[in-house]
Amino acid sequence: MPAKPTPTPHSASAAASSAKKPGNTPAIQIRLLDKDDSIPEITHLLHRAYAGQMAMGLQPLAGRQDDATTKRRCINGECFLAILPAAEGKPARIVGTILFHEVEPDQGPPWFQNKHIDSFSQFAVDPDLQGLGIGRLLLEMVERRAKECGAAELALSMAEPDVNLRQFYERRGYRAIETWKWPYTNYTSLILSKAL
């Protein structure tokens, strides 16, 4: 895992981004996790987003992790949230998340050990709001952060059997590097990477 000048998750260094749903959906704000954000809300979002992979018989950590694990992971990297602002009497809520530069307790794949590589993980968008560009906004945020930190490539680990997900990344310039077996999953992971 490369050493990076990682700001704390509570740093205000990240710029806000916004997206419009075709039609009249409110703007989405992308920002760092704040100490007042609800960890259970993030866990719930992850479980809902990864339910598709769980239904495929896969066991992604994000699809079944408890709140303590969500918290540990969030503070071991820079956790960005996509926020749907309050509107029409409904409170603001977390509708997406991505974790940049997670420092994992488990040994990572060889590609992640290269000094010029950074990575992201725990990437999810509320299933009710997928396909609207929120994922793209979150990806653009971590690609920007990786460049700021001096990385030449941004990498990720995904469940190899999820063919549609692989195509999602390939359409965004990511390419396959190698496979890896994490100790906490029941599938082979595919390591993808993109030159920044």
Ligand SMILES: CC(C)(COP(=O)(O)OP(=O)(O)OC[C@H]1O[C@@H](n2cnc3c(N)ncnc32)[C@H](O)[C@@H]1OP(=O)(O)O)[C@@H](O)C(=O)NCCC(=O)NCCS
């Ligand atoms: C991967 C994920 C974060 C992408 O988020 P998103 O907000 O749907 O992403 P975007 O809207 O930017 O792009 C979605 C793509 O799917 C297409 N799409 C269309 N309808 C869709 C739908 N109902 N649901 C999902 N995607 C749809 C979009 O047009 C877009 O296509 P493109 O690749 O040609 O641009 C989201 O699908 C998700 O949470 N998946 C489950 C968890 C997961 O697999 N995470 C990644 C682990 S490595």
